[in-house]
Structures are given as structure tokens and as C-alpha cells.
Amino acid sequence: MHHMSILPSFRPKLALTIVFSFVAPILLIFGLLVSFSLISHLPGLTTISTAISRGITDFLASFGSGNSWRGIVIIGLTCSFVGGLFDTYTFYRYRHLRN
Numbered sequence: 001m002h003h004m005s006i007l008p009s010f011r012p013k014l015a016l017t018i019v020f021s022f023v024a025p026i027l028l029i030f031g032l033l034v035s036f037s038l039i040s041h042l043p044g045l046t047t048i049s050t051a052i053s054r055g056i057t058d059f060l061a062s063f064g065s066g067n068s069w070r071g072i073v074i075i076g077l078t079c080s081f082v083g084g085l086f087d088t089y090t091f092y093r094y095r096h097l098r099n
Contacts, residue, residue, distance in 0.1 A: 014087055021083025022076040029072055032056060 033053055040049040057068045064070030 010091055013091075014084060017087040018080045018084045022080035025079045026072055026076050029056065029060070029075070 033056060036049045036053045036056075040046045040053070042049075060068035060071030060075070062071065063074045064072070
């Protein structure tokens with residue numbers, strides 16, 4: 001019965017970890033794409049910033065079977081799964097080291 005009382009306090013923390021682990025890489029990728037889009041308006045940096053943006057979208061497309069949006073979602077889901085695993089492991093280790 002002791003295990004059941006710990007579970008309700010763990011679920012909200014796990015849900016937040018999963019959500020933040022999903023959103024963080026998506027925001028990072030969008031931030032990179034927006035910053036390179038803004039840099040492309042500077043004279044002399046158009047070619048290099050366009051090439052970097054194209055490289056990022058090609059990288060995402062390789063994860064999404066040719067679709068960069070699907071690649072972003074796949075990377076976000078993978079990061080959220082790994083974040084959830086890390087949070088579960090940390091909770092497990094903390095609980096067992098404390099006893």
C-alpha cells in the first residue's frame with residue numbers, strides 16, 4: 001500500500017517532464033530557423049544562412065521520411081520518451097536510496 005501513496009505525487013511531475021521534453025527541442029529548432037531567417041536579411045550573409053537553414057530542414061526531413069514537420073514531431077516524441085525515462089529512473093533511485 002505504501003507504493004500507491006507515492007504514485008499520485010509522481011504523475012504530475014512525470015507529465016510535466018514529458019511535456020517540457022517534447023516542447024524544448026521543437027522550440028530550439030524553431031529558434032534556430034527563425035534566427036537564420038533573420039540573419040539572411042543581412043548583406044553578405046544570405047547565402048550561408050540559407051544553406052544552414054536548408055541543412056536543418058534536410059536533417060529534419062531525414063527523420064520524417066521526407067517531411068520536415070514530421071521530423072520535428074519524431075524528434076520531440078523521442079526526447080519526451082527519453083525525458084520520461086530519466087525522470088522515472090531518478091524517482092526510482094531517489095526513493096530507494098532514501099530508504
